[in-house]
Amino acid sequence: MKNYCKISLLILSACLLFRAPIAAQSLPQADIDLIERLITEKMAKDEIPGLSIAIVKDGKLAWANGYGFADLENFVPAKTSTVYRTASIGKSITATAIMQLVEGGQLDLNAPIQQYCPAFPAKQWPITTRQLLNHTSGIRHYGGPDGDRELVSKVHYEDVVTPLQIFKEDSLLFEPGSRYQYSTYGYNVLGCVLEGASGQTFATYLQEHLFRPAGMSATQVDDPYRIVKNRARGYQKAADGALLNSEYVDMSNKVPAGGFITTVSDLAHFAIAFMDAQLVSADTRELMLTPQKTSSGETIAYGYGWGLFPDEKWYGQREAFHGGGTPQVSGVLYLLPDVQFGVVILMNLEGVNERVSLAAKIAKEVLDLE
Numbered sequence: 001m002k003n004y005c006k007i008s009l010l011i012l013s014a015c016l017l018f019r020a021p022i023a024a025q026s027l028p029q030a031d032i033d034l035i036e037r038l039i040t041e042k043m044a045k046d047e048i049p050g051l052s053i054a055i056v057k058d059g060k061l062a063w064a065n066g067y068g069f070a071d072l073e074n075f076v077p078a079k080t081s082t083v084y085r086t087a088s089i090g091k092s093i094t095a096t097a098i099m100q101l102v103e104g105g106q107l108d109l110n111a112p113i114q115q116y117c118p119a120f121p122a123k124q125w126p127i128t129t130r131q132l133l134n135h136t137s138g139i140r141h142y143g144g145p146d147g148d149r150e151l152v153s154k155v156h157y158e159d160v161v162t163p164l165q166i167f168k169e170d171s172l173l174f175e176p177g178s179r180y181q182y183s184t185y186g187y188n189v190l191g192c193v194l195e196g197a198s199g200q201t202f203a204t205y206l207q208e209h210l211f212r213p214a215g216m217s218a219t220q221v222d223d224p225y226r227i228v229k230n231r232a233r234g235y236q237k238a239a240d241g242a243l244l245n246s247e248y249v250d251m252s253n254k255v256p257a258g259g260f261i262t263t264v265s266d267l268a269h270f271a272i273a274f275m276d277a278q279l280v281s282a283d284t285r286e287l288m289l290t291p292q293k294t295s296s297g298e299t300i301a302y303g304y305g306w307g308l309f310p311d312e313k314w315y316g317q318r319e320a321f322h323g324g325g326t327p328q329v330s331g332v333l334y335l336l337p338d339v340q341f342g343v344v345i346l347m348n349l350e351g352v353n354e355r356v357s358l359a360a361k362i363a364k365e366v367l368d369l370e
Contacts, residue, residue, distance in 0.1 A: 027055060027063040027366065034365040039067060042358055047243060048349045049235050050078035054264035055366065056342035059276050061268045070232040070348060072243075083231045083261050084346040085222055085251065087324025089333045090258035091187050093270065095133055095305020097210050098190055099280050099288060102129075107197040109133075113189060116196030119161050120189055123172050129193055131176045132186045133304040134292040138172030138179075139186040150253070152327060156224075157252040160191035160202045166253065180292075180300040184257040191256030202256060214273040216266040222251045222259050231261070232348040234328020246350060249327040258324060264344040267333055271342040275335060289320050289337060306335075307356075314360055315369035321356050334359035341367060 027035075035053070043051055049072050054064035066078035086093070101107035107116065109130040114122055116129075123138075131137040142150045150166060157163050167185045174181075191202045198205045203221050211219050218230075234246035251259035273279045280288070288304040299310045306320040313319070317336045324331040330352035334343045343359040363369065 026060070027057065031366050032063065035063075035362055036067075038358065038361055038365070043068060046349065046352050047237070047241075048347050048352060049243070050082065050232060050348045052078050052080055052082050052084070052264040052346050054080065054268035054342075054344040055362070056268050056271050056275075056340065056344075057366065059272055059340035061265065061272065064265055064268065070230070072233065072235070078232070078348070079230065080265050081218070081230050081263055082346075083218060083228055083263055084331065084348060085234075085324070085326060085329040086219075086258055086260040086262050086267075087326040087329055087331060088184070088258040089262075089267065089322045089324040089331055090256070090260045092274075092305040092322045092333060093206070093210065093260065094187055094190055094194070094256045095288060096274060096279050097206055098129065098133065098194055099284050099304060100209055101194065101197045103280060103284055107193070113193055116194075117161075117189060117192035118196070119164055119192055120168050125172065125175050127172075127176045127189075129190070130304075132190050132193070134180070134300065134302055135182050135186060136177050136180055136292070136294060136300070137183060137186045137189075138174045138176045138181075139183050139189065140167060140170055140173055141181065141183045141185060152247055152249045153253040154248060154250050155253060156250050160188065160195065160255050163188060163253045163255075164192060175295075177295040179294060180298075180302065182302075184254050187257035188254055194256070210270075210279060211266075214266075214279060215269040216262065219260055219262040219266045219270075221255055222261045224248075224250055228261065230263075232328070235349050236327070237349070237351065243349075246327040251326070258326065262346075264346050267344040267346075268342060271333060271335055271344065272340075275337050275340045275342070285337070289318075315364060317363075317367075317369065319360070321359070323355055325350060325352075330355060332356055332359050334363070336363055336367070339367070 050068040050070045052066040055062045064080040068078050070076045070078040070082045112126045127137045236246050291299050291308050291310040321334045331346040332355035
């Protein structure tokens with residue numbers, strides 16, 4: 001118990017003392033003080049070792065900073081340049097890349113996916129890229145007899161097609177289009193679709209058409225064997241509340257669904273480029289941010305690669321977001337697209353809840369929403 005209390009005090013002290021140097025700042029100090037209060041409260045409450053945050057305001061990177069420790073064992077402070085896993089925030093990236101191909105006429109959203117990804121066998125009903133994007137494909141999420149091993153896979157794959165063998169022979173859960181069910185594996189298939197439509201490997205396409213144009217210099221496929229400068233260590237909570245190192249997991253079984261590493265600054269640049277129609281057109285951006293419907297007309301809380309709140313607005317503002325949670329990380333990318341505002345938060349503790357609500361509170365304070 002004594003060691004646990006010491007760690008708690010250490011993290012709280014880190015929130016207050018270890019603040020990375022800020023490269024640029026255009027937020028008023030009063031706003032920064034409010035943000036730091038919210039962050040400090042969250043880190044202390046949930047025992048978060050390290051947290052990095054970036055704020056986009058008026059379509060520009062307004063402020064970014066790091067708090068606490070990227071590595072507790074070696075007392076390495078978290079910074080804006082600290083590299084974390086994206087987890088499922090990567091789905092927004094993959095969806096954007098797919099929609100670039102749609103805009104370029106290389107990909108038909110309504111064509112059977114085997115036209116681009118013959119490695120995925122035909123099922124009792126056809127599946128389209130549109131249904132993969134909005135999680136209505138019927139392809140399962142983690143589960144089955146090897147569900148636990150799928151979630152914490154330690155197998156290393158060299159490409160995005162081979163991991164399809166994990167689930168490609170399984171039956172669909174329902175007729176595509178008829179229901180919504182979140183599926184990491186559906187986004188795995190999107191990686192294969194992208195390669196077939198573009199004629200490039202998944203990693204090469206994203207580097208050339210998304211990361212480089214958006215200025216995401218630190219973002220790459222998460223290779224656990226590669227030496228990556230500023231990579232954060234990850235942590236988990238034991239049943240008794242003790243802080244432990246995260247279990248080793250190789251993310252190569254789900255790269256298109258979230259197997260990237262990045263920084264808060266890079267995700268802020270992605271948010272800026274996405275909202276400013278630099279990566280896809282304004283019309284395509286709006287399509288991606290439109291709540292989708294099932295074949296029966298039921299509205300779902302998801303667009304193409306973005307979580308949404310149909311029929312709700314945050315103090316009059318439309319919200320879009322994607323969370324990410326996997327061993328080593330919890331994070332959120334949160335947008336108010338109509339005012340080109342965004343919050344990026346990445347933390348090196350898995351299982352942190354209420355990430356979207358934290359980002360929304362920050363938005364309310366910075367924009368003085370009433």
